Amino acid sequence: MGNNAVVVGGGIGGLAAAIGLRLVGWEVTVVERARTPDDAGAGISLHANGLRALDVLGVGAAVRAAARPQYTGGTRTPDGRLLARMDGAALERELGTPIVGIPRSGLHRLLRAALPPESLLIGAEVTSVDRSDASRVRLTAGDTALEADLVVAADGIGSRLRTQLFPGHPGPAYSGSTVLRAITKTPVDLRTDFELTWGRGAEFGHIAFADGRAEWHAVLNAPAGVRHPDPLGEVRRRFGGWHDPIPALLAATRTDAVLHHDINELVTPLPSYAVGRIALLGDAAHAMTPNLGQGACQALEDAATLAAALSGGAGVESALVRYDAERRPRSQSVARAARQAGRMGQQLSRPVAVALRNTALRLAPSRVTVRAVLRHADWTPPRLGRPRDGPGRAVVRSPQ
Known part of the structure; x- marks a missing residue:
């Protein structure tokens, strides 16, 4: 089995996959089309399964040190x-x-710090993939030609590689909800580490960070593609009258800091996460709605499982069959549960349905909420085999 891999996409899943592959002896190149590291995004919550995957990859302690417990x-x-x-x-x-x-930008920096700079090919987009040779995969990224024994498609929900591998798949679909979000410019006095507020067809939430700042997000039922000339003003109009600390969070936000994205997902499951020597990972494989906070955690599980499958000494294609068998049922089940959680949570808009949901939540014992989290967060990570001849363990450096 060769030991040269190309990871297409430098997001959370792609970086984690690269770290895992290096741990088990692979030489890895991460191809990222953004000319500068894409740290866009607001904040992220990591459940136990995501943290356990990070532990396997050797970066869990660094992430915990930078994060705030909820x-x-x-x-x-x-x-x-x-x-x-x-x-x-x-x-x-x-x-x-x-x-x-933790802020997404902070998590990205910690993951990049676990990789040597020369393994990152920045500002190059993979435009074609040639699988005519059964033993190698050839890729074209800008003016760069790459050959690999393994390719990891971690190029996001709009994955070009997924489209090439599954031309009949319908691709991502709009969930019916759109999200505006930002990180406050200054610290905010918060009474809770994490909170969600549900109205009719609307949700407002926050995540507190270790430095006192916070991420907030506002989710609305809306047609796809609707944008506002003053996004922060629109959020204030819709949510400014809601309870504290929502007005304070909005007051601590710069006007130009608000991001607005429609929430898309892969409603139609992929038939496989592996085609020959190409593995799909993260949003490219199973993009889901954020209602369970499991999107990034599932990508991290993918990365740890892929590394473990490839550390066992089997051929690449056999290892990817194992990866697919282990990851596809679980991640697609979590995606279905996230979709259902959105329908029963933020997306409910009829007054009677909202009242029934609220009553059920108030009457449910706290252990019910704990069990709901455990259902998806209680995951046992795989053990990585001994690295073959190759780069060996990643080194975690202080992020720049």
Whole structure:
């Protein structure tokens, strides 16, 4: 088995895959089309499964040190009434860790710091893939020609490689919800580490960070493609009258800091995450709605599982068959659960349905909420085999 891999996409899943492959002895090149590292995005919550995957990859401790544990929080109504309490301490007792919150940019930097700079090919987009040779895959990225024994397609929800591999697949579909989000410019006095507030067809949430700043997101039922000349002004119009600390979060946000994206997902599951010597990973394989906070965690699981499959000494194609068998059922199940959570949560808009949901949440014991998180976060990571001759363990450097 050869030991040269190309990872297409330098996001969370692609970087994690590159780290894992290096740990088991592969030479890795990460091809990222952005000319500068794409740290766009606001914040992210990492559940126990994502943290366990990061531990396997050797970067879990660094991520925990930069993150803020989520011990307090819950779900509220727009007037501030508590519907369900999040018990981070109970999750820690069950799983060994609470959920943590970290800026996406910080997570990206920590993952990049675990890779040698020369392994990153920045500003080059993979435009073609040639699989005519059964033992190698040839890629064209700008003016660069690459050959690899393994290709990892981690090029996101709009994956060009997925389209080439599965030309009959319908691709991503609009979920019916759009999200505006930002990180505050300054620290905000928050009473909780994490919170969601559900109205009618609308959600507002925040994630507190270790430096006192916070990410907030506002999710709305809306037609696809709708944009606003003043995004922050629109959020203030829709959510400014909701309970504290929502007005304070918006007041601490720069006008030009708001990102606006429609939420798309792969509603039609892929028939496989492996085609020959190409593996699909993260959003390229199973883009899901964010309602369970599992998108990045599932990509991290993918990365750890892929590295473990390729460390066992089997041929590349056999290893990818194993990867597909282990990852596809679980990740597609989580994607279905996330879609259902959105339909029963933020997307509900009829007053009677909203009232019934709120009553059910208020009456449910706290252990029910804990069990709902455990259903997806309690994942046992694989063990990586001994590295073959090759680069060996990644070195975690201080991020620049």
